[in-house]
Amino acid sequence: MRALLSKAIGGPETLEMSELPDPTAAAGQVLVAVKACAINYPDVIIIEDKYQFKPPRPFAPGGEIAGVVESVGDGVTGWSVGDRIMGTIGHGGLAEKIVVDPARMYRLPAERSFAEGAALILTYGTTIHALLDRGHLKAGQTLLVLGAAGGVGLAAIELGKAFGARVVAAVSSEEKAAAAREAGADETLIYGRAPFDKDASKALAEQFKAAGGKAGYDVIYDPVGGDYAEPALRSIGWEGRYLVVGFPAGIPRLPLNLTLLKSCDVCGVFWGAFAARDPKANEAHVEHLFRLWAEGKISPRVTEVFPFERGGDAIAKMAARGAIGKLVVEIG
DSSP states (O other): OEEEEBOSSSOGGGOEEEEOOOOOOOTTOEEEEEEEEEEOHHHHHHTTTOSSOOOOSSBOOOOEEEEEEEEEOTTOOSOOTTOEEEEEOSSOOSBSEEEEOGGGEEEOOTTSOHHHHHTTHHHHHHHHIIIIIISOOOTTOEEEESSTTBHHHHHHHHHHHHTTOEEEEEESSHHHHHHHHHHTOSEEEEOOOSOOOHHHHHHHHHHHHHHHOTTOEEEEEESOOGGGHHHHHTTEEEEEEEEEOOOTTOOOOOOTHHHHHHTOEEEEOOHHHHHHHOHHHHHHHHHHHHHHHHTTSOOOOEEEEEEGGGHHHHHHHHHTTOOOBEEEEEOO
8 A cells, every 4th residue: 555654854845755554453443445535634743753642764755535444353342344434643644554542433324425424523623622621612602713724623613603703803804704704703803913012912912801791801822823823812801711722833931920810710621631531521522512513503615625645735734724724635
């Protein structure tokens, strides 16, 4: 089989298309023929050895897949050859075949494409955990979403609206603002490119405050970090919840006096660890997502599909923070 491998630390240009022996499903495992693999920001940093987990090399990036069951190991029940699946695997998805733990798999609805299936679980799973478990978002509250046109950003808009919140979407261009509005954002604002000096940071804080209203934001969803974090935190409301989701713009340093003045919480969001520690709660969230998907309240926006040979280009586009919605690599 073919696999796009990281053999050395570096950017997407270091990935190599390679031939590997076909894997075999051992007891308790399922062999999946991968049809589509979604690209997410962790795929950018895992090949740079900057992610929480560092797989031994060589390895294929790609943590979110959809495909077809090719064989089933001893002891596996509930899955058969030919079943269409979707799921998260951490890494290894940019390969024609992969062995998967059945606990990480979900049935891909017949009416959904492989590209859609590959684009759902990671971004929406992260976001439903963030908004409900960490942010305690309630109907009628106000939610600020940074980086609102990316995969998790659009998921936050859709889920925020599904949960009855007023959603303000912050983005870096009018094109991205249009995508946020299409996803259901009540209001959009366009910010400049970091880095910001003191005056620019203050101006951005005022921009956030103006969109949030006098009471400020009940929940801030931040998958961006960097110089955007402090201005956003300054716009939070009394006892608000600031959700730390990711750092493509850099790891920020927050002045903790702001948390005292607003009596607010800064909450980390690590969905992978949550899913591993509390699989039943995560399973309930995924079932909730499937209901919302069936009702048309959420829908992964796959904006570009890359052929397998250009999988590195998809990761490069994600690294450049130029993606709107989800990028998917077609493999099968």
